[in-house]
Amino acid sequence: MRARGWIGGIIGAAVVIAGGGYAAIGWYPAIDPVSRPDPAGFEPEVVERGETLAGVGACAVCHTAEGSASFAGGLALETPFGTVHSSNITPDPDTGIGDWSFEAFRRSMREGVSRSGAHLYPVFPYTHFARVTNDDLRAIYAFLMSQEPVEATPEPNNLQFPTNFRPLLAGWKFLFHDAEPFTPNPDRSEAWNRGAYLSEGLGHCSVCHSPLNRFGAVVESELYAGGSAEGWHAPALNEDSPAPAPWGDLAMVNYLLDGWDLDHGIAAGPMQPVVDHLRGLSDDDVFAMAEYFLSLQGDPEEGARDRAIEFAETRQFGGGGEERIAQLPEQAQQGAEVFEDVCVNCHRAASDTVPLGLTTTVNMPDPRNVIHIVLDGIEAPAGSPNKSMRAFATSVNDEELADLLVFMRAQFTERAPWSDIEAAIAEVRGDG
């Protein structure tokens, strides 16, 4: 798993520390260990709510290594400077958080500080978890403390000097971390505020969906203008959204709960575990998140959805789209042949797939998601178990794939051709 490039910021932050800020802001005491709270002491409803909230926070996604127990940690998060391993957050007293009081847990989530007082790397998105209310943190704590304790010590981090020196994180936090809880916006509806609270707090949606500055922190002035995650593009969710059909609330709710929507397509790659963990949320909460994101996108133009659908349908094979292919440049025509050979069975008019021209993937500013999807296929999201696609990594070579991408961009959208296709293919192949 590839984390975003925050580590550069640590080096920059060293400057701040040298400036003398460290002594005042950087030191936290250890919090005394406690004996593990008895799970029977937590209300079952609270534990259940904690489970849903932990899902929204995708705790299991980062705190579970392949083939190991949930929450036992050890997942390697790769950064340009080395590897950070997630912690064991099961209630094992020796290797997990079994001896953490609620106060120690709350402090880690708000301030990114371990029980020992050590600073934690911001790959752990406490920059967002800081917004979460004490009440919700208590529910997550109750849920985690009710899990099976698992004895497991993650491998040590493997970071280059000086990023391996945790005290330097004090400087990073001084610059980029605001530990304040969420403050509702009184000019907005209750649902909007609920959606903003879930998305900006536990959901930490902006970490992937926004550009990061060179210190690895979200650029607040470009919130939701599109970012990247694990070699995928995470599309803009604000007024720059590349989706051809404007998002409506039902479409967004379908996408977030089922991982698929008729007007936009599939949630693949790093978005899929996000979606698979939102499933415990009530419909009201998911509609609230949709209200929040739609407010960032502004009012759609009249008739935009109908125009997008009509355009996409007429460009499909079997929808009339064959006619114009003879006029496309040569590389695109070669791509059209590959498409006809291997893709058209599932991607033509009257098939069960979303017309490719309607999908955000084909309309994005970079081709990496389509490349990942063609090479690795799509595992069906939990909410749409029939939506899977096989992998073509061994049956489509790089040249065919490049042709295919040129063709798809020329046929299914009116956006400018993708640039640097070969480099993007090499990057994705290299990622494995």
Ligand code: HEC
């Ligand atoms: C994007 C990945 C990611 C997500 C999502 C995530 N964590 Fe973590 N978490 C980490 C990493 C990596 C560390 C270790 C950081 C370090 O060593 O400095 C960590 C550390 C922690 C720690 C500190 C443990 C210790 O021993 O110091 C706690 C507590 C924690 N996470 C709880 C949670 C909870 C609760 C959630 C869900 C609400 C969550 N995390 C979601 C990556 C993540």
Ligand code: HEC
């Ligand atoms: C780990 C990174 C990551 C996080 C966290 C994340 N997303 Fe995503 N998201 C992605 C990626 C990557 C895609 C593109 C998926 C694809 O192409 O199939 C995506 C796609 C989407 C889309 C579809 C956009 C479109 O126009 O097609 C929506 C909506 C969305 N995410 C909402 C959210 C919300 C809401 C949250 C927070 C609860 C969130 N995302 C958190 C990475 C992330």
Ligand code: HEC
């Ligand atoms: C056996 C059926 C099948 C074949 C063959 C197939 N696909 Fe797919 N493809 C799917 C399904 C199912 C989905 C996900 C559902 C959807 O998009 O409606 C999908 C999704 C996609 C997406 C993502 C669209 C989105 O929703 O964001 C792209 C891009 C794509 N396919 C391209 C291709 C290309 C290129 C080929 C040929 C190399 C191909 N597919 C071959 C079934 C197939």
